[in-house]
Amino acid sequence: MIGIVSYLVFFLTMGFVLSIAVLGLNLQWGYTGLFNGGVAAFFGAGAYGVILFGGSNKAGQLIGFGLPYPFAVAGAVLLAGLLAWIVGLITTHLRHDYLAIATFGVAIAVENFARNAEPITGGAKGLRGFERPFETVINDPFWFNLAYLIFVFVVLIIVYNILENIGQSPFGRLLRAIREDEVAAQSLGKSPARVRLQAFIFGSMIMGLSGALYATFYAFISPQDIVPILTFQIWSMLIVGGSGNNKGAVFGTLIVWAGWVGSGWVLTQFAPVEMQLYIGTIQFIMIGLIIVLTLLIRPKGLLPEKLIISRSVARVKPE
Amino acid sequence: MIETQNLITSFGLLKAVDNVSLSVAKGTITGLIGPNGAGKSTLFNTLTGVIRPTSGEIHFDGIRTTKSPPDVLFRQGLAHTFQIPRPFPQMTVLENLMLAPTGQVGESLFAPFFMMKKVKRQEREIQAKAMDILTFTTLDTMANDPAGKLSGGQMKLLELARVLMVDPKVILLDEPAAGVSPALTEILVEKIKDLNARGHTFFIIEHDMDFIMRHCEPVIAMVSGHVVFEGSGEAARSDPQLVNAYLGDMTYE
Ligand SMILES: Nc1ncnc2c1ncn2[C@@H]1O[C@H](COP(=O)(O)OP(=O)(O)OP(=O)(O)O)[C@@H](O)[C@H]1O
Ligand SMILES: [Mg+2]
Numbered sequence: 001m002i003g004i005v006s007y008l009v010f011f012l013t014m015g016f017v018l019s020i021a022v023l024g025l026n027l028q029w030g031y032t033g034l035f036n037g038g039v040a041a042f043f044g045a046g047a048y049g050v051i052l053f054g055g056s057n058k059a060g061q062l063i064g065f066g067l068p069y070p071f072a073v074a075g076a077v078l079l080a081g082l083l084a085w086i087v088g089l090i091t092t093h094l095r096h097d098y099l100a101i102a103t104f105g106v107a108i109a110v111e112n113f114a115r116n117a118e119p120i121t122g123g124a125k126g127l128r129g130f131e132r133p134f135e136t137v138i139n140d141p142f143w144f145n146l147a148y149l150i151f152v153f154v155v156l157i158i159v160y161n162i163l164e165n166i167g168q169s170p171f172g173r174l175l176r177a178i179r180e181d182e183v184a185a186q187s188l189g190k191s192p193a194r195v196r197l198q199a200f201i202f203g204s205m206i207m208g209l210s211g212a213l214y215a216t217f218y219a220f221i222s223p224q225d226i227v228p229i230l231t232f233q234i235w236s237m238l239i240v241g242g243s244g245n246n247k248g249a250v251f252g253t254l255i256v257w258a259g260w261v262g263s264g265w266v267l268t269q270f271a272p273v274e275m276q277l278y279i280g281t282i283q284f285i286m287i288g289l290i291i292v293l294t295l296l297i298r299p300k301g302l303l304p305e306k307l308i309i310s311r312s313v314a315r316v317k318p319e
Numbered sequence: 320m321i322e323t324q325n326l327i328t329s330f331g332l333l334k335a336v337d338n339v340s341l342s343v344a345k346g347t348i349t350g351l352i353g354p355n356g357a358g359k360s361t362l363f364n365t366l367t368g369v370i371r372p373t374s375g376e377i378h379f380d381g382i383r384t385t386k387s388p389p390d391v392l393f394r395q396g397l398a399h400t401f402q403i404p405r406p407f408p409q410m411t412v413l414e415n416l417m418l419a420p421t422g423q424v425g426e427s428l429f430a431p432f433f434m435m436k437k438v439k440r441q442e443r444e445i446q447a448k449a450m451d452i453l454t455f456t457t458l459d460t461m462a463n464d465p466a467g468k469l470s471g472g473q474m475k476l477l478e479l480a481r482v483l484m485v486d487p488k489v490i491l492l493d494e495p496a497a498g499v500s501p502a503l504t505e506i507l508v509e510k511i512k513d514l515n516a517r518g519h520t521f522f523i524i525e526h527d528m529d530f531i532m533r534h535c536e537p538v539i540a541m542v543s544g545h546v547v548f549e550g551s552g553e554a555a556r557s558d559p560q561l562v563n564a565y566l567g568d569m570t571y572e
Contacts, residue, residue: 162432170417170425170438177407177418184405187369188481189393189421198428307411307465 002142009145011261016152017213019253020159022237023246024206027163030243030305031172032199033179035100038087038107039207039234042080044226046208047215048114049076051127069133073212080208083110084201107228115223126222130215152213156250159206163246175199229284233260236291242301251303256290320345320489320520321366321397326375328358328365335361336372337544343489348511348521350535350552352528358544359524360402363491367399368392380488394421396488400481400495402524404474408467412458415466415477416449417442419484448484455510456480457503472498479507489520496530508534532556 021043028034036042054072055064067075087106091098114121121127138144166172174195177185182192215221233256241252263286267279275282294301321343328336335358343349353359364370366377368389377385379397387395407415423445424430425438453459456476461469466477475498482490492511496504511521511534525531531538531552538555540548548554548561555561 165431166428169431170423170442171428171430173410173414173418174426176410180407180409181405183369183389184401184407185418187367187389187393187399187401187405188419189390189485190418190426191390202428305409307409307463 006142006145009142009149011257013145013149013152013217014214015254015257016149016156017210017217018234018237018257019250020156020213021207021210021234022241022249022253023156023159023163024203024210025234025238026203026243026246026249027166027175027199027206028203029238030245030249031167031175031179032196032203033096034196034200034203035096036103036200036203036231037100038103038105038110038231040226040228040230041103041107041110042083042204042207043211043214043230043234044107044110044114044221045080045083046076046211047221047225048121048127048211049079049208050212050215051130051219051221052120055127055130069216073209073216076212077205077208080211081201081205084204085197088197088200104228104231107226107231111223111226111228114226122222124223126220126224128220130219132216132219148217152217155209155213159209160246160250163206167246229287232284232287232291236287236294238301239291240294240301242303242305244305245301245303248301248303248305252301255302256287259286259290320380321522322378323366324376326362326365326377327373328361328370329373334373334544336365339375339541339544339546341539341546341549343520343522344537345520346515346518347537348515348523348535350531350538351522351524351541352526352531352538352555353541357541359541360493362541363399363493363522363524367397367491393485393487396486397491398482398485398487398489399491400475400478400493402493402497404471404478406466406469406474406477409465411463412453412466412469412477413446413449413462416452416480416484417445419481420445420448421485445484452480452483455506457506470498472500472503475499476503476507483510483514487519489522490514492521492523494524494526496525496527504530 021039024042025036025039028036050072053065053067053075054069056066083106087102091102115124117123132144132148134147135144138147174185174190178190178192178195186192214225237253237256238249239252240256241250242248260283263283264279267282268276271279323342324340326336326339327334337358339362351359351362361370365372366379368384368387368391372385375385376383379392379395382395384392384395407418410418424434424441430438450459450462453462456479458469458473458476458480461473466474469477475495479492479495495507499507508530515521523535525535536552537550538548538552539546540555540561548558
């Protein structure tokens with residue numbers, strides 16, 4: 001019984017952590033139409049960031065500031081934002097085609113950096129030994145994980161509300177206008193380049209936050225956690241849920257995550273021995289399949305985008 | 320209000336706007352005519368910064384704007400509509416209009432959290448203005464519909480409605496009456512005259528010669544990228560060469 005409950009706790013914790021990243025992508029793609037092919041890079045910046053800023057300095061390692069946890073998370077989020085800002089500058093104001101390729105490249109570069117910059121990132125072995133906040137207070141792993149689940153849930157609620165507020169504000173209206181027709185928006189006096197950069201940086205910071213929570217949960221991060229497939233997982237969650245809809249983003253995350261975990265379990269239980277080695281590969285294929293099927297059958301996702309109206313606008317009654 | 324010197328805009332080898340020097344005087348409703356492919360829309364797109372000129376100079380309201388992007392020009396008071404309407408299809412008609420005003424405090428990432436009161440007040444004002452304009456353009460019953468659902472003629476009206484949300488010094492209209500019903504065109508003309516009387520300058524591309532002759536003064540004619548005529552509507556009408564060569568077949572469109 002306790003085994004099932006603690007598995008459920010793990011499942012939900014990861015589901016919520018991933019939801020936050022998907023919400024960040026929704027701001028970029030769903031609202032603004034920015035194609036980020038390197039979600040893993042910003043997630044990774046946050047994940048490594050929190051351990052580098054919050055972990056203690058160890059022998060053979062350059063960094064480890066031992067900052068209090070809130071500062072470590074803030075540093076991680078800022079690191080992801082800084083990376084996004086640099087990407088924004090080199091892709092000359094985030095033109096679509098450049099952005100897709102550049103972000104994909106950045107994700108590869110970040111992964112390789114993590115793999116090779118051993119004095120900073122611990123190389124292929126990763127970084128471990130991070131002391132999680134309150135870990136010594138709540139001495140029992142089960143209760144600690146439960147408390148952490150609640151913490152992550154609260155963060156998700158906050159992020160969700162911030163994004164809903166943005167979506168329903170005049171700024172959200174501006175984001176959607178730029179997504180729909182950038183030329184028309186610019187002809188109405190808006191500066192697409194500046195607005196896109198803001199949305200890109202803010203969305204990437206949310207991905208960084210997700211990464212920080214992920215690394216906190218495991219108290220460990222390695223290059224294996226930020227491989228390109230992560231980007232595709234996050235994308236599939238948004239597409240299945242419904243891009244442009246924050247509820248859809250969270251819903252899609254939980255469904256795809258359940259499918260991922262569930263298929264992993266089914267395959268390990270029932271797949272013939274000679275296939276066991278390829279379970280990961282089969283799951284990758286399934287992710288691709290899910291994206292393609294959703295696009296074919298329900299291109300707008302399970303919870304499609306609604307006509308969002310600014311919160312402060314009174315609805316007009318047709319006569 | 321608008322002056323160009325030796326303006327050239329090329330697409331590859333084609334000079335769509337070829338050495339155009341013209342001026343649009345303040346307070347006029349200037350008409351621009353010419354056969355299909357004459358370069359009228361390209362000229363507008365160049366004046367408004369949508370397309371960069373290949374060479375030549377543009378001045379707007381005494382300021383050199385040859386290289387200014389459209390957003391800067393719009394904020395300086397130069398508004399325009401597109402020949403092929405460009406609505407934001409998945410936004411409501413009302414929101415298409417509410418987007419247009421410049422200097423909205425709510426158009427910043429942090430406004431929803433720190434300036435909600437101010438944002439709300441401004442939104443109310445903007446919405447009231449938008450509803451006024453929607454009523455006048457007869458789009459009010461579609462206020463809550465996605466703009467993508469409008470008919471072609473309604474989209475033309477939406478384009479106009481959007482730029483009326485601000486108070487532009489000059490408004491460039493690319494075939495505002497095309498696809499719009501005659502009754503609505505009358506209302507449109509009335510509004511244009513009304514705004515013109517209050518000091519707004521108009522520069523209008525139109526194929527409908529009747530529209531041009533009745534409402535525009537002066538008239539500029541373009542053919543193959545060149546300006547071939549600049550003068551009063553009367554003179555244009557009685558210029559036999561112009562009528563025979565270019566306008567004769569246009570009236571039958
Ligand atoms: N983006 C573009 N790329 C290449 N050629 C173009 C482009 N836009 C216009 N042209 C060409 O430039 C010429 C002028 O086109 P333009 O649209 O300015 O004419 P117009 O006078 O507005 O015609 P119409 O009355 O049909 O609207 C045409 O030959 C057209 O094919
Ligand atoms: Mg044209």
